[in-house]
Amino acid sequence: MQLEDKLKVLRLPGMRFELECEPAFTKSELKAIERMVDAQLLHRQNAKYRTLKKKAKLKYVNATVNSINYQFCAGLHRHAVEQLASSVWVKRHSNVFIYGEPKRGKSFVACALGDEVLSQEFSLMSFDFADLIIELRLANSEGNMAAYLQTLNKARVLLVEDVSPEKMIDKEISLFNELVCSRAKSGSFIFTAEKPPAQWSEAFSNQVTGENIMKCLMFKAHVMRV
Numbered sequence: 615m616q617l618e619d620k621l622k623v624l625r626l627p628g629m630r631f632e633l634e635c636e637p638a639f640t641k642s643e644l645k646a647i648e649r650m651v652d653a654q655l656l657h658r659q660n661a662k663y664r665t666l667k668k669k670a671k672l673k674y675v676n677a678t679v680n681s682i683n684y685q686f687c688a689g690l691h692r693h694a695v696e697q698l699a700s701s702v703w704v705k706r707h708s709n710v711f712i713y714g715e716p717k718r719g720k721s722f723v724a725c726a727l728g729d730e731v732l733s734q735e736f737s738l739m740s741f742d743f744a745d746l747i748i749e750l751r752l753a754n755s756e757g758n759m760a761a762y763l764q765t766l767n768k769a770r771v772l773l774v775e776d777v778s779p780e781k782m783i784d785k786e787i788s789l790f791n792e793l794v795c796s797r798a799k800s801g802s803f804i805f806t807a808e809k810p811p812a813q814w815s816e817a818f819s820n821q822v823t824g825e826n827i828m829k830c831l832m833f834k835a836h837v838m839r840v
Contacts, residue, residue, distance in 0.1 A: 620648075670740055682723060695726075707798070709834075713811070784820045810839070
């Protein structure tokens with residue numbers, strides 16, 4: 615990124631104007647100015663990351679892609695994780711499914727990917743699946759469903775842990791379907807679950823709605839076994 619572009623990002627039109635009006639800066643002076651601008655950019659990025667991370671409320675706040683133990687997460691492929699670490703999938707509104715047996719590191723891996731999302735200045739909110747369903751039911755009963763969905767959809771990524779489709783009743787499936795459909799072209803999910811997503815449709819008690827949910831979620835989806 616050129617110095618002029620950095621000053622645009624920092625919204626410093628005065629400095630840009632001064633540099634354009636004073637073309638006689640020496641190379642060493644320009645390098646010194648650029649170092650200060652880079653330091654300010656880094657400070658701003660770090661401050662935004664800390665703010666986003668505080669709001670995200672990740673279960674494992676210190677989880678990073680570099681700290682994943684691939685020996686413990688025996689079914690996990692490093693290459694797949696590294697590809698997702700670029701967060702291109704967020705820009706494409708894709709979803710990530712992480713499944714496997716209990717206590718195999720699913721949540722840690724999800725939080726590590728969540729940390730990468732935050733480091734690239736995308737917003738994220740995290741939930742336990744049971745708590746999310748309770749919040750959806752409460753919003754619906756109070757007539758605030760549209761407003762609550764709008765709040766959730768401000769986050770580019772929703773991290774939802776311990777998804778259990780088989781435990782949902784029809785009304786909860788319908789509410790979950792509303793959430794999924796509302797984010798189809800505007801946001802992404804990271805899910806953790808014991809069952810692979812291929813088995814979710816048959817686990818929903820209302821399979822018609824369940825199939826619609828999975829049709830939305832599986833479009834351009836990334837699936838990883840831990």
